[in-house]
Amino acid sequence: MGNAESNAYRNHLSRFLPEEQSDIDGVFDTLSGLSGSAGAKNGKATKKTVTLAALQAYMREPLPEQMTVRLYNGMKSIDLTGKSSGLSEQIAKEQFVIFMSNLLKGNADEKITIIMRMISKAEGPVKGKQIQEFTEDLIMSVVHVLSYRKELKGWNLENTRDSASGVKALASQLLSELKLADGTKPVGPQLMETNFDRSAIEDWVYRVPQISIFLSVVIRQGLHVLHSLPDQTKDILNLVPGCKGIKRRGLVSLFDIPSIIYINSHLPAELQHKWQLLFSSRLHGESFSQFCGHIVNKGPCIVILQDLDGYIFGGFASHSWEVKPQFQGDNRCFLFSVFPSLAVYTYTGYNDHYMYLNHGQQTMPNGLGMGGQHGYFGLWIDSDYGKGHSKAKPRCTTYNSPQLSAKEDFALDAMEVWAVGDLPDGAATKGKKSILDVDPEAQALLEMAGKTRQSTGLREPIEEDDDDDF
DSSP states (O other): OHHHHHHHHHHHHHHHHHHHHHHHHHHHHHHHHTTTTOEEEEETOOOOEOOOHHHHHHTTSOOOHHHHHOOOOOOOOOOOOTTTGGGOOSHHHHHHHHEEEEEEEEOOOHHHHHHHHHHHSSSSEEEHEEEHHHHHHHHHHHHHHHHTTTTTTOOOSSSSOOHHHHHHHHHHHHHHHHHTTSSOOOHHHHHOOOOOOHHHHHHHHHHHHHHHHHHHHHHHHHHSSSSSTTTTOHHHHHHHHHEEEEETOOOOEEEEHHEEEEEEEEOOOGTTEEEEEEEEHHHHSSOHHHHHHHHHHHHHHEEEEEESSSSSEEEEEOOOOOEEEEOOTTTTTTEEEEEEEEEEEEEEEESSOOOEEEEEESSSSSEEEEEEETTEEEEEEEETTTTEEEEOOSSOOTTOHHHOSSSSEEEEEEEEEEESOOOTTTTHHTTOOOOHHHOOOHHHHHHHHOOOOOEEEEHHHHHHHHGOOO
């Protein structure tokens, strides 16, 4: 190894703590053993190398094969100056370490040669279609490896929507950020055929943090290297929130794993570590009183619903829901779509109509609303349970969201509410009120009319620590 090259190699090695270096050494030694490296003496150095077959054998279960091949192509792209090994089919130790250093510790510029080669084995620009295939492989690999390593923290592939459509939706969302040098963003079939050069991909990786985060997860969990060491960022630790309240209940959430990851990344950092199911229409019944009783005074929440046409969408409420005829919340609230497309719509500054919840009033609308205005909400769930609307011509004034439902006035198929972050003190008892407790007049009126109190007896204690799988 020449001096300049050995210095560069040492610089890369020095990015890792001693215990990280020994972790990397151990994985490389295992891989080179699988490769059948003879360890022939070359001067003083013992040359060990890694083959594609060894990588495939080592990662057959944790990662889909196409991602293993992409990782191998990325390692091969490390050019060891002045060495024929740049053309070799085998990976040298230096290439392995520099690959780890650039992808786990490097900036966008350092990552880009590797990522370009992971997208396409050929040098030069890459087509949008190739970037789409790479991105879908990457997201699918994250879901697969986290499931395989049991790192989904209470979520699993049985209690969430099928991830296949979620993978495609998240990939489309990330691809929508691709820009050409003149600032234009190609869309649809044009995007698939457009050539993107190195600088366009570098700009994309810089602006779309998920690509680097997902690569880090795939490497750490796929190779089982550096996965338990303390340098992991909050981005990785809170990539998937812990899940509470769904265990042993036979419920399949309206969320899929990719949409959970994407929506969670838009929450305030202090709320990203845990989601707890508060309400599901499939568990708690189709009643607005039940719905309100389960969600008031529970801290920040995510409401997600599916209309009868299969569209899935919802909103994040930054404050506890309160039943009152005024708007509430703040500019951290947002609306989102999960299916048929995945997107988050944040506040515009146009007005402060973030969130609204009212019941039992004659003079003001009764229901739950987010964004827009009375009678013209970005998202509205009527107190006459089962009805709602999403009105946006052309966009919701508060969140700049389009119409989220298939039809402007929609019929509700299913709904869930998730508390995010830690429940506020006393929420386990204080919050378990029916809307009739919140509004005694409504109860009295029902009793005068001879109606029974439907919500009595349907209350259930919030599940506490028996769900701590994470």
